[in-house]
Amino acid sequence: MKKTMIAGALGTVLAFAAGSALAAAPADWSKVAAKDITLFYPGVSPLEWIQKGTEHGGARALKKGETCADCHHEEAADMGKKMASGQKIEPSPIAGKAAFIPVKVQAAHDGANLYLRFSWKQPAASGAAKMDDKNPVKIAFMLESGGKVELADQAGCWATCHQDSRTMPGAADTKTKYVKGASLAEGKFYDLYQWRSGEKKGFDGHVAESRVMEGGTALVSAEGKQDGDNWTVVFTRKLAGGQGDVALEAGKTYNFGFAIHDDSAAGRFHHVSLGYKLGIDAQADITAAKQ
Template identity: 45%
Template structure:
């Protein structure tokens, strides 16, 4: 199977940074001259109600054999993202509640750099028109946040993540998905918080079963001791998120999604002309639970999601699985700073 082409553009300007010193022990994050950092571009698309179970079912997804043999979603579909988004957002496939006027896809530009202590990220994407959501009050699912930008990182311990990216955390029984349990049926389940009335993202390793036919795995949790061991040994997906209301959140997905104010993450964003520009700074190594230790010379599977136009839940745009390389191979190559 042929690898889809991926756009890389090296900027011609010279690279310059300024360093601010904070205390005697550690240098503060550098002020990066982003003009000198190469840019990678991918297409984010609307995923509808496609889940990991959907991907693994031949009647839903014709590429299941290739996936099970080891092919990445990116290898098969990187040139089809716009077409897939158009089919899904229209309701023609895997979408029971289409939103009229919602855009099917849009480009995301990613720049990455790193030094001895931090990973620096810059995201840029076009702002889009507003489309009223008929089933949301005021036509907006999240009126407090016009935009949310998220990134997941796999440390290599979640089985299907290297091939599917964040899809391995997206399931048919999660909120607003086809087999989501009714709020009244949730009850109290050890290991996850169901007070919000829905099931969040999780990785299959956290369950005692992963049934792709019944698609009712949400409450089949492993014992807490097993979940603790997974967290300790890297069996999770790290999650970084910035919200346009100003919050920077840092957490992980294991038995459920866990997000808290970032202690080793700073992020900011704003509109510049017709584009949103968001930057993040994340420590390479962190003592915070649920973080992947990033090292030069290694590549990591990552996935991106943007909730634009006051979207929430599954009504976002996402990337396929991608590789972020720190002095290593990847669709996104992080530039080493002096």
């Protein structure tokens, strides 16, 4: 009996170790290329605003097929300053709100799992009332495949942000982010992942007709830590996935964007990236090479 129990326990340990080995992030992230991306405070700039030529000078370039990053990658910090201060498209500026957050993004894969690592320095707190007192920090990223969502190739996650979504001025508090004409069956959606600092857990959802924070099967783990003023968060997700998950393949690129809710922020009061490309063994803004 004792031998059987020992053998069973050993088998469990070995199985757990084997499973952990299959989902082991790079041991030395310093050897993985990093992309510097500046997140900026977006104010009230929903999809409808960026398409309106009378208010957004880039609307004409957008119609010609240029991307938001083509025009704004180098000026993200300056845009954030204008909006966080209330100088532009922010009717309710928050005194002391950080205008931008520089973030290092790294990616790798092992043939079975994708590893995404985000690292940044904690901005100074604004002193404003906490919108989400459970979570001082939240970080989320979204993936879209093949440009099936209109403007996803050009505007990143902006296709989920609409003027009638909650926390927008005058909008109802019941409507979340969504995609017009969404269809999970046709692949017209965004794959969504989030990590929350206070709850210390990850969420695997999607944005289609509405935002759903659970139900995905691709997320293996989401782990974050704070070392002094520095945050590091690593997501591990299977390359494969089920409904609501974008299946990732070597040699292909995917539309990618991410956001940080800093200073216990909620809703639209976050910092966002422009739209970029994530490549799996493919040249892109961020390339996940096999380790």
